[in-house]
Amino acid sequence: MIAFDIDKQTQNDLEIFGSNDNQKSLFNLFNQTCTIEGATTLKLIFKNPLTDIDLISERKKLIAYLQTNKLDFNLDKESIDFIEFYLRQNNRPKVPTSIFRTQKTISDYIKPTRELYLKRRGVKEVLDLIVYLTNLFLKLNLKKDFSFLKRMNDILYDLKNNKHITSYLSSKNFKLTSSKLSIFDFELRKTELNKINDLLTFVYELDAYYAVAKTAVKYNLHYPEISNDQEKHIQIKGLKHIFIDKAITNDINFSADKNVLFITGVNMAGKSTLLKSIAIAIYLAHLGFPVPAEKMKTSIFEGLVTTINISDNLSEGYSHFYNEVRRVKEVAAKISEPKNMLVIFDELFRGTNVKDAHEASVSIINAFSKIKNCLFLVSTHIIEVAEDLNLNPNINFTFLETKMVDGKPSFSHKLKPGITADRMGLWIIQNEGILDALNKNANR
Structure with a gap:
């Protein structure tokens, strides 16, 4: 499989990951996971x-199915953390012979230890998780063709076949x-x-998928239609x-002929x-996630490259314009490979004078238009x-x-066909009263 x-x-342009948990980012928007490792799994997916x-x-179909099922997936973070802590204990358990069990029963009665607390709670948390997942899977329709759910259920089934776990599940008054x-x-x-470790891995992935389903409901997202067409569209x-509440919506139509x-x-x-937007x-669609649109159809792309918030690199002595040139060169190298990519440039060559920006933009865009395996x-x-x-x-x-x-x-904020003749730079200068302030001081 080709890496995206x-x-x-x-x-950075798309604010996919913030620098901290409180910063606005696409990942933080979707991160409604219950567990720490669920969030880690979601980040890996992102x-x-x-x-x-x-x-x-x-x-995409699995997440949509979890969403329409409307099951309350709400694991207790503290319980899952304790399970991980319990399973990682260095003291490996000894074979529970009759003599060993008798000795432990006596010693635990005479002097309860921290080790006893860890074992008792750890065992209980693991067994309760198995019960929780068993009840969850009873509500899920496993006749649906989801290999992920079937593989997870197979591990759960194998665990429940353990005679000791079976005795716990079948007893109403089980005493540990x-x-x-x-x-x-x-x-x-x-x-x-x-x-159990394999089951936890599936639990964290399921946690990530449920987080996406919750986000889809919260923000009214819809699932895109993906095609494998050779001609990109x-x-x-x-x-x-x-990120914008009550945002103005737009329709986009984009195909290889233009x-x-x-x-x-x-x-x-x-x-x-x-x-x-x-x-x-496009990014979310290639994750298999729902998107902020009423409907979407897109072909598969092998990459996405944007240049929206490029800045000076003063530490290396590069100007804004030179960084823009370097970025265009990077993009040219990417699309020289046989890759189908979506390429986005916001305000080409804004870091130089208008004449150079004009001439360079015309040349570059004309060159882009001849590269038919990519959309720009x-x-x-x-x-x-x-x-x-x-x-x-x-x-x-x-x-x-x-x-x-x-x-x-x-x-x-509505996209229309054609070319605008609107200009507003002088209005902004006049509205800020800059000319009036300068003219008042002209004869001082």
């Missing part, structure tokens, strides 16, 4: 988007005496240890930015937000760039509209 190509710049349509489809505790400790930490209805989607609009019209939807999204507020590209048949021109209402700009 996504780099650190793109992860780091590895898929390119195999079968794996994507299976994960010191003698029985020695047996169960040996069975759980020795005989069945590998199976993206169709999205009702796309919104997942492999460059070109967006014009003034600063503050919402170009960056729209580009991030599209990229996030490019935005600019330099209208002349769009005018010079207007005759290129491979470019789909769109714009975000700005209207002046009562002398103030009004942003619809």
